[in-house]
Amino acid sequence: MAATDKALTGLRQMIASGALGPGAKFPPEPELCDHLGVSRSSLREAVRSLAALGVIESRHGSGTYVSALDPAEIISRFSLSVELIPLEGVLQLMEVRRILESHATAAAAARQDPDLADQLGEILDQLEATTDAADIQKLDAAFHGAICTAGGNPTVTALTGVIRGRGGHYRIFEPGEDFEAIKQTSDRGHRAILAAITNRDPAAAATAASAHIAQTELWLRALRPDPQVALPD
Amino acid sequence: MAATDKALTGLRQMIASGALGPGAKFPPEPELCDHLGVSRSSLREAVRSLAALGVIESRHGSGTYVSALDPAEIISRFSLSVELIPLEGVLQLMEVRRILESHATAAAAARQDPDLADQLGEILDQLEATTDAADIQKLDAAFHGAICTAGGNPTVTALTGVIRGRGGHYRIFEPGEDFEAIKQTSDRGHRAILAAITNRDPAAAATAASAHIAQTELWLRALRPDPQVALPD
DNA sequence: TGACCGTAAGTGGTCTGAGGACTTAGGGTT
DNA sequence: AACCCTAAGTCCTCAGACCACTTACGGTCA
Numbered sequence: 001m002a003a004t005d006k007a008l009t010g011l012r013q014m015i016a017s018g019a020l021g022p023g024a025k026f027p028p029e030p031e032l033c034d035h036l037g038v039s040r041s042s043l044r045e046a047v048r049s050l051a052a053l054g055v056i057e058s059r060h061g062s063g064t065y066v067s068a069l070d071p072a073e074i075i076s077r078f079s080l081s082v083e084l085i086p087l088e089g090v091l092q093l094m095e096v097r098r099i100l101e102s103h104a105t106a107a108a109a110a111r112q113d114p115d116l117a118d119q120l121g122e123i124l125d126q127l128e129a130t131t132d133a134a135d136i137q138k139l140d141a142a143f144h145g146a147i148c149t150a151g152g153n154p155t156v157t158a159l160t161g162v163i164r165g166r167g168g169h170y171r172i173f174e175p176g177e178d179f180e181a182i183k184q185t186s187d188r189g190h191r192a193i194l195a196a197i198t199n200r201d202p203a204a205a206a207t208a209a210s211a212h213i214a215q216t217e218l219w220l221r222a223l224r225p226d227p228q229v230a231l232p233d
Numbered sequence: 234m235a236a237t238d239k240a241l242t243g244l245r246q247m248i249a250s251g252a253l254g255p256g257a258k259f260p261p262e263p264e265l266c267d268h269l270g271v272s273r274s275s276l277r278e279a280v281r282s283l284a285a286l287g288v289i290e291s292r293h294g295s296g297t298y299v300s301a302l303d304p305a306e307i308i309s310r311f312s313l314s315v316e317l318i319p320l321e322g323v324l325q326l327m328e329v330r331r332i333l334e335s336h337a338t339a340a341a342a343a344r345q346d347p348d349l350a351d352q353l354g355e356i357l358d359q360l361e362a363t364t365d366a367a368d369i370q371k372l373d374a375a376f377h378g379a380i381c382t383a384g385g386n387p388t389v390t391a392l393t394g395v396i397r398g399r400g401g402h403y404r405i406f407e408p409g410e411d412f413e414a415i416k417q418t419s420d421r422g423h424r425a426i427l428a429a430i431t432n433r434d435p436a437a438a439a440t441a442a443s444a445h446i447a448q449t450e451l452w453l454r455a456l457r458p459d460p461q462v463a464l465p466d
Numbered sequence: 467t468g469a470c471c472g473t474a475a476g477t478g479g480t481c482t483g484a485g486g487a488c489t490t491a492g493g494g495t496t
Numbered sequence: 497a498a499c500c501c502t503a504a505g506t507c508c509t510c511a512g513a514c515c516a517c518t519t520a521c522g523g524t525c526a
Binding site: 004012015016022041044045046048049050051052053054055069070071072074077078080081082083084085086089090092093095096099100103153154155156159 | 237249277278281282284286305307310311313316317326328329332387388
C-alpha cells in the first residue's frame with residue numbers, strides 16, 4: 001500500500017477503533033511517523049486529507065486533534081466541493097434541498113415555536129425592503145436557516161445550507177429586465193411559507209416551501225444553456 | 234495567508250473561474266508552485282485536500298486533473314468521514330435518509346419501470362433465504378439502491394447510499410436472541426415496499442419506505458447507551 | 467499574596483533537494 | 497500491422513533544516 005494511504009488508513013483506524021474519541025489529541029508528528037512507518041511528508045498529506053473532510057483538526061503550535069465528529073460540521077465542509085459543481089449538478093442537489101427543506105418547514109410549523117413567526121416576519125420585512133443582491137442572499141439564507149433550525153435536525157439545516165449557498169452563487173437577483181417580477185414572486189413565496197407556519201399548518205408549510213424552492217429551480221434551469229447537439233459529419 | 238491556504242485558494246479559483254473544466258489537466262507541480270508562489274510540499278498538501286473532497290484527482294506518472302465534478306461522486310467521498318461519526322450523529326443522518334429515500338421510493342413507484350419489480354423480487358428472494366450478516370447487508374443495499382436509482386436522482390442515490398453504509402456498520406443482524414424477530418420484521422418491510430411499487434402506488438411506497446427505515450432507526454436507538462449523568466460531589 | 471510578563475520547551479508549518487515509481491508516447495523490430 | 501522497448505514526463509516518497517505559533521512554567525513587580 002502507498003505511504004500516504006497507509007497513514008490515512010492508520011489514522012482513521014485510530015478513530016474508528018475508539019482509541020481516540022471526539023476532541024482527543026494525536027501524538028506529535030514524529031511519533032506518529034514512527035508508529036505508522038511513513039515519512040513526515042506522507043503523514044502530513046494524510047492529515048490534510050482528513051482535515052479537509054472535517055474529521056481531524058491541526059492547530060499550529062498546539063497539536064493535532066480529532067474533531068467533534070458532529071455531522072452538521074462535517075457536512076459544512078462539503079461547501080468547499082459543492083461550490084465548484086457545475087449548474088447541471090446543482091439542479092440535482094436542489095431537488096435534495098427541496099425534499100429536505102419542505103420536510104423541515106413542515107416540522108417547524110408543527111412545533112409551534114411562539115418566537116419563530118415574529119423572527120421570520122422581521123427578516124421578511126427587511127428582505128422586502130432591499131434590492132441589493134448581497135443583502136437578498138443573506139436575508140434569504142437567514143429566513144430558510146431559521147426555519148430549518150426550528151425543524152429540529154441540525155444535519156438537515158447544514159445540508160440545505162450548503163446547497164442553498166451553492167445556488168446563491170448564480171445571481172438570480174442581478175438587476176435585469178425580469179428583476180422586479182422575480183423578486184415579487186420570491187417575496188410572495190416567503191410570505192406563503194410564513195403564513196403556513198403562523199397557522200400551524202404543516203401540510204401547507206411543506207407545500208409552500210416545496211413550491212418556493214421549485215420556483216428557484218426553474219429560474220436556475222433558465223440559466224442553463226441548451227445541450228449541445230452532436231453534429232453529423 | 235498561510236502557504237497551503239494560498240495554494241488551496243489558487244487551485245479552487247482555477248476551477249471556479251472556468252479556466253479548468255471537468256477532466257482538465259493541471260500544469261506540472263513545479264509550474265504550479267511557481268505560479269502560486271508556494272513550495273512543493275505546501276502545494277501537495279493543498280492538492281491532497283481537494284483530492285479528499287473529490288474535486289481533483291492525482292494520477293501517478295500521468296498528472297493532476299480536475300474531477301468530473303459530478304455531485305454523486307463527490308457525495309460518495311463523504312463515506313470516509315461519515316463512517317467515523319458516532320451513533321448519536323448517525324441518528325440525525327438516518328432521518329435524512331428516511332426523508333430522501335421515502336421520496337425516491339415514491340418516485341420509483343410512479344415511474345412504473347416494468348423490470349424493476351422483477352429485479353427487486355429476485356433480490357428479496359435471496360435476502361429472505363440467507364442469515365449471513367454480510368449477505369444481508371449487501372442484499373439490503375442492492376434492494377434500496379435499485380429503488381433509489383429508479384427514482385431518477387443519482388445524487389439522492391449516492392447520499393442515501395453513504396448513510397446506509399454507515400448504519401450497516403452497526404451489526405443489527407448479528408446472531409442473538411432477537412435475530413429472528415428482527416429479520417422477519419425487516420423482510421416484511423421490504424415486501425411491503427415492493428408491493429407498493431408493484432401496485433404503482435407512490436403514496437403507499439413512501440409510507441412503506443418511511444416505516445421501514447424508521448424501524449431501523451429504532452433498532453439503532455436501542456443500541457445507544459443512556460446518556461451519562463454528571464454525578465454530584 | 468496576587469497578577470503580570472518573559473522565557474523556554476513543545477508542536478505544527480514551510481522550504482529545499484534528492485531519488486524512486488509509474489504512465490505515456492514514440493520509434494524500432496519482428 | 498502488431499508488438500516491444502526505450503525515454504521523457506510526472507507524481508510519490510523520503511530526509512533534514514529552519515520558522516512560527518502555542519503553552520506552561522517560573523520569576524518579577526505591585
